[in-house]
Amino acid sequence: MNVKVLEKGPNELRVEIEGESHTFCNVFQKLLLEDETVEMAGYDIHHPLVSNPIIYIKTKGKRHPETALREAAEKIRTRSREFRTSFEKALKEWQQK
Numbered sequence: 001m002n003v004k005v006l007e008k009g010p011n012e013l014r015v016e017i018e019g020e021s022h023t024f025c026n027v028f029q030k031l032l033l034e035d036e037t038v039e040m041a042g043y044d045i046h047h048p049l050v051s052n053p054i055i056y057i058k059t060k061g062k063r064h065p066e067t068a069l070r071e072a073a074e075k076i077r078t079r080s081r082e083f084r085t086s087f088e089k090a091l092k093e094w095q096q097k
Contacts, residue, residue, distance in 0.1 A: 006054065011039075013065035014056045021045070025053045031072040037063040 002018040017024070025043040032041035040058040045051060057065040 008066075011059045011061075011063070011065060012057065013069065014054055015069070016052050016054050018052045020053055021048060022053075025055060027076060028055055028069075028072055031075050032057055032068060035068050035071065037061065038065075038068050041068075 001020065004016045004018070005013070006016055007014040022045065025045070029041050029043055032038050037060050038057060039060045041056070043053050043055045045053045055069075057068055059065045059068055
């Protein structure tokens with residue numbers, strides 16, 4: 001996955017994420033909006049077949065948007081691990097029946 005910073009300010013950040021889709025960006029947006037220090041978060045995909053999504057973040061106060069993005073990425077990682085563990089447990093239980 002390649003990420004390119006398009007614009008960076010004290011409270012705003014726009015990044016392009018190569019090869020991703022609505023699925024990935026929706027998760028990112030949702031987690032960013034759960035953060036009370038994030039004023040606005042969204043993404044845009046001009047055309048799903050020929051363009052890469054652009055995620056934009058605006059934070060409140062002295063909060064750096066790249067920090068909010070890193071924390072959202074870590075939450076995705078944690079939740080993915082939790083899902084994998086739960087799924088493997090459920091699958092093992094099902095196979096034992």
